[in-house]
Amino acid sequence: MRPLEGITILDLSRVLACPFASMILAELGAEVIKVEQPGTGDETRSFEPKMQGEGGDVSAYYLAFNRSKRSVTVNLRSEQGQAVVRQLAAQADVVLENFPVGNLRKYGLDYPSLSAINDQLVYVSCTGFGMTGPYAQRKGYDTVFQAMAGIMSLTGERGGGPVKPGLPVADLSSGLWVAIAVLTALTGRAKSGKGSHVDFSMFDGQVGLLSLAAARWFALGEVPERLGTEHPGRIPSAAFVCGDGKWVQITGSDQHWAPLCNLLGLEAWAADAALAKNAERLARREEVMAGLQAAIARLDRDELCRRCDAVGVPAGPILQVDEVLSNAHVAARGMVVEYPHPQIGSFRGLRIPFRFDGFDDPEVQRPPLLGEHTDEVLRERLAMSVDEIQRLRADGAI
The missing domain is CATH 3.40.50.10540 (Crotonobetainyl-coa:carnitine coa-transferase; domain 1)
Structure with a gap:
């Protein structure tokens, strides 16, 4: 039934x-x-x-x-x-x-x-x-x-x-x-x-x-700007191009920041107490996003995804429709x-x-x-x- x-x-x-x-x-x-x-x-x-x-x-x-x-x-x-x-x-x-x-x-x-x-x-x-x-x-x-x-x-x-x-x-x-x-x-x-x-x-x-966009307007009087794949209130949360020209979406919270930095070879950022907090990363958006992109560009997409999976950092390849419909999990x-x-x-x-x-x-x-x-x-x-x-x-x- x-x-x-x-x-x-x-x-x-x-x-x-x-x-x-x-x-x-x-x-x-x-x-x-x-x-x-x-x-x-x-x-x-x-x-x-x-x-x-x-x-x-x-x-x-x-x-x-x-x-x-x-x-x-x-x-x-x-x-x-x-x-x-x-x-x-x-x-x-x-x-x-x-x-x-x-x-x-x-x-x-x-x-x-x-x-x-x-x-x-x-x-x-x-x-x-x-x-x-x-x-x-x-x-x-x-x-x-x-x-x-x-x-x-x-x-x-x-x-x-x-x-x-x-x-x-x-x-x-x-x-x-x-x-x-x-x-x-x-x-x-x-x-x-x-x-x-x-x-x-x-x-x-x-x-x-409109949900979160409306909440930002109600709370801050802010009209959200277009940010592409970036999130207005969280870093990291964006699409990055990898060394092989393929794309990956990485979205993490504070607990994911140090593991992400370490797997990317950014140990100084992983140890920086200020950057451990999302608010500081948002205040330094341009610097942080540029640094992440430069580090990610040194890795192929599949290798990056494997490293993220191994340490519990949420990441996923940006797949085309044909790739999705032939995906093993699908x-x-x-x-x-x-x-x-x-x-x-x-x-x-x-x-x-x-x-x-x-x-x-x-x-x-x-x-x-x-x-x-x-x-x-x-x-x-x-x-x-x-x-x-x-x-x-x-x-x-x-």
């Missing part, structure tokens, strides 16, 4: 953040019914990169965020289609949507409409800027939220311009926030017996990640999985990173073909006959 078995999620979302959340919940055991537009489906089905197979091409973007779900196609502009969604919502535990504010109200699929027929429903609205406030009607994407919430202002080399992180951190972290919201609301429902509406703003989610932890796919033969993905003792571990199933489960879901959940389903399809409702 997986932890979320018995939970049904009606997923009206598309693209990345919410599909990522519902995929996590699906692989933890929830049944996720993904509602897609007939003919086209989630727009990420057309996104690059594409995988080519005997059965056609498939978007790797879609595959990455939609495993383990069931796909039904419903035309939300059709009154009959809206009725189908309402019937499914009446039986669901969770509705997840990321439409612009107010869009679902005109279809009778907003929270007031659906909670009227299912008062235990957990309804999560994931919007760019939330249901209220002066930005509520604004549009945005991952990079817009990164920009407006300060993430980009913190990212980049010293003296350089702002930089976008290499992954869509606003989308990915919003997916995690949404999953947390769903689980929290379900726990609350178990106590109160009633559902709830969750108003989640992707912008708020990024502001919430393999030992089973993080890369492979599943069969009817169009492209097979595909690999990254498993949900939980291991349970007392429950079954997350289970990976392939992403659905567009509308693959429409008939099955309507028969099983709404007790529709073959003729009723055919009429809905002929009318363009599904």
